[in-house]
Amino acid sequence: MRIICVAGARPNYMKIKPVMDALEARGAEVLLVHTGQHYDPAMNDVFFHDLGLRPPDRFLGVGSGSHAAQTGRVMTAFEPLVEEIAPDLVVVVGDVNSTLACALVTAKAGPLLAHVEAGLRSRDWSMPEEVNRVATDRVSDYLLAPSDDAADNLRAEGYRDDQIHVVGNVMIDTLFANRERARQSGALAELGVSEGEYGLVTLHRPANVDDPDILAGLLKGLGEVAAHCPLVLPVHPRAAGKLHALGVPGGIRLVPPAGYLDFIALQAGARIVLTDSGGVQEETTALGVPCVTLRDNTERPITVEQGTNVLAGRDPARILATAVRLLDDPPPPRRPGLWDGKAGERIAEVLLEGGTAGTRPRPT
Numbered sequence: 032m033r034i035i036c037v038a039g040a041r042p043n044y045m046k047i048k049p050v051m052d053a054l055e056a057r058g059a060e061v062l063l064v065h066t067g068q069h070y071d072p073a074m075n076d077v078f079f080h081d082l083g084l085r086p087p088d089r090f091l092g093v094g095s096g097s098h099a100a101q102t103g104r105v106m107t108a109f110e111p112l113v114e115e116i117a118p119d120l121v122v123v124v125g126d127v128n129s130t131l132a133c134a135l136v137t138a139k140a141g142p143l144l145a146h147v148e149a150g151l152r153s154r155d156w157s158m159p160e161e162v163n164r165v166a167t168d169r170v171s172d173y174l175l176a177p178s179d180d181a182a183d184n185l186r187a188e189g190y191r192d193d194q195i196h197v198v199g200n201v202m203i204d205t206l207f208a209n210r211e212r213a214r215q216s217g218a219l220a221e222l223g224v225s226e227g228e229y230g231l232v233t234l235h236r237p238a239n240v241d242d243p244d245i246l247a248g249l250l251k252g253l254g255e256v257a258a259h260c261p262l263v264l265p266v267h268p269r270a271a272g273k274l275h276a277l278g279v280p281g282g283i284r285l286v287p288p289a290g291y292l293d294f295i296a297l298q299a300g301a302r303i304v305l306t307d308s309g310g311v312q313e314e315t316t317a318l319g320v321p322c323v324t325l326r327d328n329t330e331r332p333i334t335v336e337q338g339t340n341v342l343a344g345r346d347p348a349r350i351l352a353t354a355v356r357l358l359d360d361p362p363p364p365r366r367p368g369l370w371d372g373k374a375g376e377r378i379a380e381v382l383l384e385g386g387t388a389g390t391r392p393r394p395t
């Protein structure tokens with residue numbers, strides 16, 4: 032079976048790697064297509080190096096742009112590639128613009144389409160990712176859900192049971208595969224921080240970083256947390272300009288975006304993590320590290336119900352109160368079912384035994 036695997040932005044690489052490995056181990060012919068949505072060495076190259084991901088077979092080089100421009104450029108570049116390669120199946124992961132763009136092209140071109148991380152819903156339509164998730168699921172043949180709550184969302188939306196497969200969380204496969212290597216990374220020593228004595232922050236959601244007033248409010252809350260526990264903030268390029276222009280309160284250190292192994296080491300060693308990232312909510316849950324999510328909602332409720340995550344929103348007083356509560360009384364570590372490092376294997380099993388475009392019922 033010939034399969035195109037798509038990746039293009041930071042959170043895609045750790046999700047696609049275990050899927051590619053498991054497919055290739057079972058004899059599939061796999062081609063990695065990189066859309067180029069992220070391109071800075073710190074947002075891209077370092078992940079290929081850290082994860083041992085082989086160089087992409089094809090690179091679309093789309094770069095940054097408005098949602099329409101970026102999505103359209105990926106579609107325009109991906110369409111002739113699908114025609115040339117003629118895959119049996121295309122695998123997309125997550126919820127970025129590259130995910131949706133390649134899903135739409137595939138749905139019209141004919142190959143089967145598999146969505147890894149199907150069924151996640153924040154129910155917040157102001158998030159571009161929510162549009163990408165819902166629309167990608169709608170045109171997918173295989174809905175590969177990380178958890179039961181995601182499968183429940185899909186059933187509630189009317190998807191057939193034969194489309195839905197609860198396979199576990201591929202991001203956690205990669206985390207477990209690299210936890211020991213991350214321990215050797217030296218990231219804590221390089222930053223001069225000690226295990227259990229600092230907090231780690233990430234911020235990149237448009238709703239948090241695009242409006243300087245909202246960002247200033249978040250920084251006020253984080254500054255108050257830093258009075259209890261010094262904070263390290265690896266800066267996402269979307270937030271860089273505004274963070275440097277606003278300046279940050281004392282106790283918060285801005286550092287460049289971290290590579291994968293360094294960032295896992297920083298999460299594992301942190302006393303607390305404060306974030307608006309989707310993946311980081313899951314990784315902190317798997318690592319048993321307290322997490323304060325700087326959003327009012329999450330598409331990953333399992334990290335709240337069965338993990339260490341607490342939603343704190345954007346109000347500075349609530350951020351401080353939540354962080355202080357977790358610092359004083361950390362939630363017990365728990366790990367959701369099927370977060371066992373074998374999601375990639377289960378996905379390969381489903382996809383390679385699932386039939387071909389001629390034999391499978393398509394989305395209804």
Ligand code: UD1
Pocket residue numbers: 040041042068069070071074095096101126127128129159160235267268269
């Ligand atoms: C994208 C995803 C988001 C994901 C995030 C992971 C969408 C709609 N958003 O958000 O879901 O959580 O990636 O990090 O797909 N930039 C650089 N260098 C880069 C990449 C981006 O400087 O290598 C800057 C550019 O100014 C760009 C901006 O960051 O305009 C935003 O990049 P973009 O890929 O559009 O969205 P992200 O905010 O990164």
Ligand code: UDP
Pocket residue numbers: 041042045233235265266287288289290291292294295307308309310311314
């Ligand atoms: N990550 C990283 N370096 C950083 C910040 C995040 O390696 O400086 C990793 C993190 O461990 C997780 C992934 O990037 O594996 C999450 O990506 P991001 O937060 O950019 O996107 P989201 O998950 O919100 O879509």
